[in-house]
Amino acid sequence: MAVAVGIHDIALATGHYAMDLAELAVRHGVAADKYYIGLGQHRQTVPAADEDIVTMAAAAAQQIVAEHGANDIRTVLLATETGVDQSKAAAVYVQELLGLPSCTRAVELKQACYGGTSALQLAAGLVHRDPGHRVLVLASDIAKYDVDSAGEATQGAAAVAMLVSADPAVAVLEPGSGLYTADVQDFWRPNYRTTPVVDGKLSVSVYLEAVEQAWKDYEAHGGRSLGEFAAFCYHQPFTKMAYKAHSRLLEINGVAPDRLRLDADLAHFTVYNRMIGNSYTASLFVGLLSLLDHAEDLSGRSVALLSYGSGCVAEFFGMSVVPGYRERLRTAANQAAIARREPVGYERYRQLREAELPEDGSSFTLESRGAGPFRLHAVREHSRIYQARRLIRV
Ligand code: HMG
Numbered sequence: 001m002a003v004a005v006g007i008h009d010i011a012l013a014t015g016h017y018a019m020d021l022a023e024l025a026v027r028h029g030v031a032a033d034k035y036y037i038g039l040g041q042h043r044q045t046v047p048a049a050d051e052d053i054v055t056m057a058a059a060a061a062q063q064i065v066a067e068h069g070a071n072d073i074r075t076v077l078l079a080t081e082t083g084v085d086q087s088k089a090a091a092v093y094v095q096e097l098l099g100l101p102s103c104t105r106a107v108e109l110k111q112a113c114y115g116g117t118s119a120l121q122l123a124a125g126l127v128h129r130d131p132g133h134r135v136l137v138l139a140s141d142i143a144k145y146d147v148d149s150a151g152e153a154t155q156g157a158a159a160v161a162m163l164v165s166a167d168p169a170v171a172v173l174e175p176g177s178g179l180y181t182a183d184v185q186d187f188w189r190p191n192y193r194t195t196p197v198v199d200g201k202l203s204v205s206v207y208l209e210a211v212e213q214a215w216k217d218y219e220a221h222g223g224r225s226l227g228e229f230a231a232f233c234y235h236q237p238f239t240k241m242a243y244k245a246h247s248r249l250l251e252i253n254g255v256a257p258d259r260l261r262l263d264a265d266l267a268h269f270t271v272y273n274r275m276i277g278n279s280y281t282a283s284l285f286v287g288l289l290s291l292l293d294h295a296e297d298l299s300g301r302s303v304a305l306l307s308y309g310s311g312c313v314a315e316f317f318g319m320s321v322v323p324g325y326r327e328r329l330r331t332a333a334n335q336a337a338i339a340r341r342e343p344v345g346y347e348r349y350r351q352l353r354e355a356e357l358p359e360d361g362s363s364f365t366l367e368s369r370g371a372g373p374f375r376l377h378a379v380r381e382h383s384r385i386y387q388a389r390r391l392i393r394v
Pocket of ligand 1: 031033034035037038039081112113114150151152153154187198199200201203204207235236237238241278280308309310311
């Protein structure tokens with residue numbers, strides 16, 4: 001009999017500060033509603049200087065390890081496109097910070113925002129091969145664009161940790177996927193840049209084409225029909241993009257994408273992303289968490305997921321929600337992580353942004369700034385030194 005494999009537990013972390021997009025609208029000389037309504041974004045997470053993708057991933061993962069223990073986790077897959085090293089996997093730092101056993105496989109994965117889904121699918125393969133094996137999947141990113149660019153309003157930062165196992169308690173990955181890859185220059189970040197090169201309008205149209213092609217491939221491989229899905233999750237660079245993507249999916253299935261239908265299908269899953277902003281690899285799973293935390297009981301129902309990563313790779317797949325999943329959710333912790341961010345105005349945001357770490361190889365020590373459980377303490381002789389600030393109570 002086939003083993004059911006999927007998400008056994010899922011947890012969220014985000015950064016220390018948050019800026020309301022009305023602040024950015026003043027600077028950009030546009031109405032705040034362009035961002036609130038036009039992009040569907042309200043706030044964006046701004047990380048503290050001593051926070052990065054390692055500290056956020058460890059903060060999300062620690063909640064899972066505290067509950068389930070570390071011993072049966074034999075693989076850590078960390079997906080990011082804002083990594084801190086070209087060779088060493090960020091997963092190795094997380095393995096050490098969490099005190100995972102040394103008999104662990106720790107790897108970093110990349111394909112823009114699609115990386116988190118690639119890690120999830122690879123994890124599922126490992127568990128199918130050995131159902132006693134549990135895999136910690138981490139998706140962690142800081143989305144940052146050029147100052148005064150159109151993309152600046154879509155910035156954000158977050159990490160999602162998922163424990164992938166046999167007989168999961170939250171959601172089972174359904175068989176079959178719709179896949180799409182095309183070599184497109186819509187968004188990319190060469191090694192010599194700290195911000196991406198973006199063709200924003202092209203990126204929107206390529207994303208929509210990817211939705212259509214991935215869905216067609218899903219159908220061609222015997223996937224469910226549209227009407228069998230109780231809910232939908234899309235990669236959310238900004239929440240309005242999910243509305244555009246879902247409209248395209250409905251249209252190609254002959255359903256009119258009227259506002260009532262769109263809101264009914266998407267309102268629950270956009271709640272967290274609207275407040276966090278783009279979190280690249282984590283964004284789809286922040287949306288999944290938002291859906292699980294806010295929707296009526298989805299026990300036994302199927303949820304559709306569309307992952308998109310610029311460049312581009314997309315995948316359409318389904319998950320079946322496990323009855324009783326609500327007991328596993330961390331709704332209060334997720335909401336608290338978003339609510340406790342310290343508000344910053346535009347000037348403070350620019351100070352935080354401009355206090356970027358030296359990139360000339362010099363050593364430095366950072367004052368403790370954030371409030372998360374882990375921090376980047378220093379860089380000495382090119383080595384990053386992380387510290388536990390405090391232990392999360394779960
Ligand atoms: P823009 O030029 O600032 O915005 O760029 P716009 O002029 O197109 O306006 C946006 C929307 O606001 C429009 O609505 C306007 O009508 C509306 P739409 O036509 O789209 O429905 N609007 C208003 N609404 C209410 N009140 C008002 C008002 N004014 C205007 N007063 C763009 C938008 C997305 C291009 C920009 O934000 C950008 O470049 N973002 C970064 C790239 C991006 O997020 N692309 C999304 C697809 S690619 C992707 O998702 C992958 C990615 O996550 C990276 C990865 O994979 O690693 C980015």
